Amino acid sequence: MGDQLRFDGQTVVVTGAGGGLGKAYATFFGSRGANVVVNDLGGSFKGEGKSSKAADVVVDEIKATGGKAVANYDSVTDGDKIIQTAIQAFGRIDVLINNAGILRDISFKNMKDGDWDLIMDVHVRGAYKCARAAWPHFRKQKYGRVISTASAAGLFGSFGQCNYSAAKLSQVGFTESLAKEGFKYNILCNTIAPIAASRMTQTVMPPDVLENLKPDWVVPLVAVLAHSSNTSETGGIFEVGGGHVAKLRWERAKGALLRADSSLTPSAILAKWDGVNDFSEPSYPTGPANFMELLEDAQKLPSNPA
Ligand code: NAD
Helix, strand or coil: CHHHCCCCCCEEEECCCCCHHHHHHHHHHHHCCCEEEEECCCCCCCCCCCCCHHHHHHHHHHHHCCCEEEEECCCHHHHHHHHHHHHHHHCCCCEEEECCCCCCCCCHHHCCHHHHHHHHHHHHHHHHHHHHHHHHHHHHHCCEEEEEECCHHHHHCCCCCHHHHHHHHHHHHHHHHHHHHHHHHCEEEEEEEECCCCCCCCCCCCHHHHHCCCHHHCHHHHHHHHCCCCCCCCCCEEEEECCEEEEECCCECCCCCCCCCCCCCHHHHHHCHHHHCCCCCCECCCCHHHHHHHHHHHHCCCCCCC
8 A cells, every 4th residue: 555655636846856865756756646846956065056957857757757847946045936836837735845955064173154054054944945935835725744854963963064963953843843833734744864875975985885775765754754644643753764764752861850949059960960861761752841840840849958
């Protein structure tokens, strides 16, 4: 049944679809009946230059196999133009895959404002602009699916990628908030942290490892999350690639509860440091409400020992 997932009549916008993961998504959706907007600025992986060729090649490929696709060459920072392409060509938008991305890897010591700003612009502002333009359509039709792209670099940190890591983790907070705002309008929003062979990874991983990391192995999860048969999975973070798919979540240690008064000193915290680090009885917070319960408990405690 899952093999039959189709998207007939739906419009899927894939940003950065001229190569790598985006191309794999676009060709898949095109082969499953969707109208596809193939967006790509066509620059280098460092964000230099632009060209219409990357998007055109993918559009031609989809059309050659009987699919429906149009190209869009705008930067994701002009997300409204990309969504406008979908509306003009197909009259609607159902799925937004925020995938476009670039790298400006450099040690933090040597990082310039330009390295930081460009990464923030493409990943953070780009995802915002595309989702912001799609949102009124999703709300009006009470249907929408958003897939955002984080990265292990954002979730765990990565040497030489402070800018990229910050931008990629932002996708988690952004998308979880969209999930909360969108749920009652049937707008489901999830984040993936993929790993796949692409021009982004070809210089940092050996060829035999890359061989097992085809972008095609990321596509099925994206299809599941983007499909109308997904009616409840939202606000999730999924690690995916090379045949591995797993959900990630926040884990809170047992923690230390302290009375919040003048006895809450550094030494009071140090006295309870084991608890701060104790993951033997974890909890799995999903929002600030869990935290508020803890605060109420803290206020019932006597003052902390000196
Ligand atoms: P890629 O370089 O092959 O694809 C990215 C595409 O985005 C390119 O075609 C590029 O032209 C396009 N693009 C860049 N800036 C753009 C802009 N401003 N507007 C429109 N298009 C733009 O790399 P990929 O590996 O396929 O990466 C896809 C996404 O997955 C990125 O967001 C990347 O950060 C993320 N990611 C990839 C991996 C991996 O292992 N490949 C790991 C973690 C996250």
